[in-house]
Amino acid sequence: MSQENVIEIKNLSKIYRDFWGRPKVQALKSLSLDVHKGEVFGLLGPNGSGKTTTMKLLLGLLFPSSGEISVLGKPAVDVDKNEKIGYLPEESYLYRFLNADETLDFYGRLFNMSKAQRVERSNQLIESVGLQHARRRQLKEYSKGMTRRIGLAQALINNPDLVLLDEPTSGLDPLGTKDMKDLILKLKDEGKTVVMCSHLLADVEDVCDRIAILYQGELKTLGRVDQLLESHEETNIRTSQLSPEAIKDVEAALAKHNASVKRVDHPRTTLEELFLKTVEESQARPGQRYVPPEQGAEAKTTEQPVASK
Amino acid sequence: MSFDPQPYNVLLALGHWLAVFGSCLGIAFFVAFMTGVASGRAGAVIGAVTSSFSDFFSTSCRRIGAVALLTFQESKRRKALYVFFVFAALFMFAGWFLSNPSNRPELQAKSYIVFVLTAISWLILPVMLLLSCWGVPEDIRLRSLHTVVTKPIRRHEIVLGRMVGYISVGTIVLLLMGVIGYVWIFRQIPDEAKPSLVARVPVYGTLTFINREGKQGSGVNVGDIWDFRSYVEGATKARAVWTFDDVSEQRVGDQMVLETKFEAFRTHKGNMEKGLLARFIFVNPVKNISLPGKPFEVKEYQDATLVIDRKMTEVDEQTGELKSFDLFNDLVYTDPEDGGNKLRVEVQCLDAGQYLGMARPDLFIRLADRPFAVSFSKSVLGIWLMMCMIVMLGVSVSCFVKGPVATLAVFTFLIIGQGMREFMGRVVTGQEHGSGLVESIYRLVYHLNPTVEIDDSAATKVMFGIDQIFKKLLWLVQHIIPDFGVFRMSPYVANGFDVSWEAAMVPCLLITLGYALPCLLIGYYTLRFRELEAK
Numbered sequence A: 001m002s003q004e005n006v007i008e009i010k011n012l013s014k015i016y017r018d019f020w021g022r023p024k025v026q027a028l029k030s031l032s033l034d035v036h037k038g039e040v041f042g043l044l045g046p047n048g049s050g051k052t053t054t055m056k057l058l059l060g061l062l063f064p065s066s067g068e069i070s071v072l073g074k075p076a077v078d079v080d081k082n083e084k085i086g087y088l089p090e091e092s093y094l095y096r097f098l099n100a101d102e103t104l105d106f107y108g109r110l111f112n113m114s115k116a117q118r119v120e121r122s123n124q125l126i127e128s129v130g131l132q133h134a135r136r137r138q139l140k141e142y143s144k145g146m147t148r149r150i151g152l153a154q155a156l157i158n159n160p161d162l163v164l165l166d167e168p169t170s171g172l173d174p175l176g177t178k179d180m181k182d183l184i185l186k187l188k189d190e191g192k193t194v195v196m197c198s199h200l201l202a203d204v205e206d207v208c209d210r211i212a213i214l215y216q217g218e219l220k221t222l223g224r225v226d227q228l229l230e231s232h233e234e235t236n237i238r239t240s241q242l243s244p245e246a247i248k249d250v251e252a253a254l255a256k257h258n259a260s261v262k263r264v265d266h267p268r269t270t271l272e273e274l275f276l277k278t279v280e281e282s283q284a285r286p287g288q289r290y291v292p293p294e295q296g297a298e299a300k301t302t303e304q305p306v307a308s309k
Numbered sequence B: 001m002s003f004d005p006q007p008y009n010v011l012l013a014l015g016h017w018l019a020v021f022g023s024c025l026g027i028a029f030f031v032a033f034m035t036g037v038a039s040g041r042a043g044a045v046i047g048a049v050t051s052s053f054s055d056f057f058s059t060s061c062r063r064i065g066a067v068a069l070l071t072f073q074e075s076k077r078r079k080a081l082y083v084f085f086v087f088a089a090l091f092m093f094a095g096w097f098l099s100n101p102s103n104r105p106e107l108q109a110k111s112y113i114v115f116v117l118t119a120i121s122w123l124i125l126p127v128m129l130l131l132s133c134w135g136v137p138e139d140i141r142l143r144s145l146h147t148v149v150t151k152p153i154r155r156h157e158i159v160l161g162r163m164v165g166y167i168s169v170g171t172i173v174l175l176l177m178g179v180i181g182y183v184w185i186f187r188q189i190p191d192e193a194k195p196s197l198v199a200r201v202p203v204y205g206t207l208t209f210i211n212r213e214g215k216q217g218s219g220v221n222v223g224d225i226w227d228f229r230s231y232v233e234g235a236t237k238a239r240a241v242w243t244f245d246d247v248s249e250q251r252v253g254d255q256m257v258l259e260t261k262f263e264a265f266r267t268h269k270g271n272m273e274k275g276l277l278a279r280f281i282f283v284n285p286v287k288n289i290s291l292p293g294k295p296f297e298v299k300e301y302q303d304a305t306l307v308i309d310r311k312m313t314e315v316d317e318q319t320g321e322l323k324s325f326d327l328f329n330d331l332v333y334t335d336p337e338d339g340g341n342k343l344r345v346e347v348q349c350l351d352a353g354q355y356l357g358m359a360r361p362d363l364f365i366r367l368a369d370r371p372f373a374v375s376f377s378k379s380v381l382g383i384w385l386m387m388c389m390i391v392m393l394g395v396s397v398s399c400f401v402k403g404p405v406a407t408l409a410v411f412t413f414l415i416i417g418q419g420m421r422e423f424m425g426r427v428v429t430g431q432e433h434g435s436g437l438v439e440s441i442y443r444l445v446y447h448l449n450p451t452v453e454i455d456d457s458a459a460t461k462v463m464f465g466i467d468q469i470f471k472k473l474l475w476l477v478q479h480i481i482p483d484f485g486v487f488r489m490s491p492y493v494a495n496g497f498d499v500s501w502e503a504a505m506v507p508c509l510l511i512t513l514g515y516a517l518p519c520l521l522i523g524y525y526t527l528r529f530r531e532l533e534a535k
Ligand SMILES: Nc1ncnc2c1ncn2[C@@H]1O[C@H](COP(=O)(O)OP(=O)(O)O)[C@@H](O)[C@H]1O
Pocket: A016, A017, A024, A025, A026, A027, A045, A046, A047, A048, A049, A050, A051, A052, A053, A054, B533
């Protein structure tokens, strides 16, 4: 592939251990994936599937049990790479006794920004996340959504090339969610790479170029959203509300063409379907894992026995 | 009263520091390397060590400042500065309990000074201990550190920033307390005690004794409660001999002030109205001059201050001539051995059958006094340095254990460092009988008391050999734990002395500096090699 990889993960495993070194949870099992420059990459998965763990490993907050990570061409534990990274943690882990201005000023200093730069940048960011009215209030008085916004501002303080967003829309109202999505798309337009993880499918579907679906620490699906959602086996026809007689008529018409109605219900987002399908399949067949496609071939999910690690 | 400031041996201390620091560093690297080899990642260990150099080279003051400022704001919002109000409240009422008009003036002054300095250190040290031991663990628990370490800040900058932050909080509080304490002493102290608020600058000499036969020897032990002082017998040839170094005109001036604090020990009542009589004899061994001064009285519990004029005269007993001597030209002599300008003062007791007790600090040349503010602020500086030590220890220990454990650990350091080092020293040097680890178990089992000799056999040789290793380890422990006793400078101030540079300030400064680097390294490496998840 010709794209430049911003993140490369090879056979990454993570086992959480307790104080005595005994394994508690295997949070990631031999994960391999690449993130290309300039794309919005979505990590999907139910709760506890290892999304946050992956993020933390990428940032060097956790150390892998095995496997290799390279971020912006450097190992994950390298501090220098942080110059170009913005990170929004799962919950905004900020200092609750600071106000918005002080918070941004503090993180600006950590990037060795001058006073003038810090002031300019924080004014700009506070405005873009819509916190002008609350910039002098301590974060402990903030609502969940407001903390999320200041967390995002903090992640963007250094104008990063790579933005890691852990559940960016959690706790945001619909308006805030929309703002967040717009912002992610704006970042993409600016040529930045965004990696976000979420279990809110609508968010992912709207903004992501490629997604990976994790289930219990295993990579189940990986690919471009439009390709993954393209289905040639079914045709969706969306109509206005039909009466039972009308449905019977339609069924008769379809039977003439040798087709059948599989399901009559209110429409769902297609990603939701894909997601549920993946999860259900994973539950039914635990050994299954995503295998990277051969050069040129289409990505698919194949059954293969997993060597237990 | 064994107030006896000894000059600090800087080179010896430096040697110890290098030995301890070097061996700890060596052990740490060895352990890290071996675990690396065991897990097949020896290269990673070496890489981590080399990369830490590049971390240290890219230190940024702005980032350290950011963490320091954050720490400051945190302490402020945690209301840590309220300890200052406790202090203020304490002072509003303390005057009632401290005044004791029947005491001698210098004792009155002493109780006020000791109270202020003790109150300051007892309030500020525990608060700083708690603050510094809880900062980083809380940061990890609340995961706010996650957001910080994903910025380009180096781990040692976090450690340093924390230390600087806590120290600046402490400094502000300490300064406020110091100023208030100083003003308070001046306002509360009774008028008659005010002259005791001075900072005398003493020049101590070395003390040897000449016994009653006139030979070099030691003083008499009169069986007093301790052996701090030795005694010379009255009306014999017994003398106490002080030799002062570096006595010059520029330093001493035209009048030399000698202060004494001798203790009288009477074997018979004598004249109870009057003190024992004693006199100085100035001796120049090079020119063979021996010039007796006027007799003076040694009163119980009182310091005697004698002013010696530069010009002294003596009537020659044989010729009846008046001979005059100059203190600096005739009596101060150049030591043929080390070339120093020395003054030798011998003290003789003149009352037959009575004894005069002396220890090294009992006679000193008193140079021009400094203002009380000088000694007071030096002793506040001592508290400040101790606070720095506690903050450094607290921050570095709290990088690898949680708050309560860190608090306990630093507190233990504090307790051991105050009083147990001396005992450990006796064990290490073998002065404490039967103190070996295996040896004492052996003695317990066989019911042998510590003074009973143990037979020399192969088994006991092994036993003593093992104990030697333990003693080496104990030596290491003894030298790892800081000597907090040095930081207590209130005895100087309370006794009306200036705080000596050589005996107090330099050791404190060096000890603090000596701990700075190891603490920083411990903090740095633990933050780098631990996952910052709350365990
Ligand atoms: N600090 C930790 N200690 C032990 N187990 C953990 C820790 N953090 C996460 N886990 C476990 O690892 C798995 C993955 O967690 P996580 O990555 O947070 O999931 P996600 O973000 O996808 O919801 C979960 O089973 C979780 O319980």
